[in-house]
Amino acid sequence: MRFLHTMVRVSDLDASLDFYCKTLGLEEVRRIDVEAGRFTLVFLGAPENPDAQVELTWNWDPEPYSGGRNFGHLAYEVENIFESCQRLMDAGVAINRPPRDGHMAFVRSPDGISIELLQKGGRLEPEEPWASMENSGEW
Amino acid sequence: MRFLHTMVRVSDLDASLDFYCKTLGLEEVRRIDVEAGRFTLVFLGAPENPDAQVELTWNWDPEPYSGGRNFGHLAYEVENIFESCQRLMDAGVAINRPPRDGHMAFVRSPDGISIELLQKGGRLEPEEPWASMENSGEW
Secondary structure, three states: EEEEEEEEEEHHHHHHHHHHHOOOOOOOEEEEEOOOOOOOEEEEEEEOOOEEEEEEEEOOOOOOOOOOOEEEEEEEEEOOOOHHHHHHOOOOOOOOOOOOOOOOOEEEEEOOOOOEEEEOOOOOOOOOOOOOOOOOOOO | EEEEEEEEOOOOOOHHHHHHHOOOOEEEOOOOOOOOOEEEEEEEOOEEEEEEEEEEEEEEOOOOOOOOOOOEEEEEEEEEEEHHHHHHHOOOOOEEOOOOOOOOOEEEEOOEEEEEEEOOOOOOOOOOOOOOOOOOOOO
16 A cells, blocks of 8 residues: 555646745646546655655636645655745745744645645754744644 | 655544554554643554655544545555455445446545545456445545
């Protein structure tokens, strides 16, 4: 038995690829366009374990997507949590739980999927502007 | 960068471990009890890639968990999709999308997390009772 992927629905594929790939650092592994069903599936993997994927489902006829409490978040280990959060902030993403401790941060995808970032190796020495940044919103 | 886990909240830890481990086939990798926060985290991995995990968060003070549309499902490849579905059915789990094609099935966890099962290698020759089993509910 093998874990394959976590599927999330996205309302704007370009905005989601900007978030998950360009900003967060995942890579597109595979894409399937299903003309008859009017949807596109895009599978994204992290460089170090690209076989454990997130599947973006983009329905061409859009609907708004809200969240529920039974799903919590997706978690990724990153090389440098400050650099990841800087890229996210520069792209206009709110750092809901800043990495004050150099260890953990939370942000949300364009469709409200909560993403946990954890520092590889445990933690970095705390530094500004993160060390004194307040929480915002929910995650 | 590395995918670590998908976190889901569970309202009944024993029922969830029965579902995810005893019936579905995941294995408990790590457990953290946080007395001060009154919650328990249990990390589960599939035998073939145990580092890509699902994290069960069990808050000791229960709340009901409902779902949202931005999260879709968790997907696992299984050795024999008919045997997996038989174990699930024997445990009282509804097979919402039976593996009529020997390829794909969907069920739900006790807290409504949709789980996709995919046959390793693609598909098995269709067989009863699955081949003529109707869909039920949503997934």
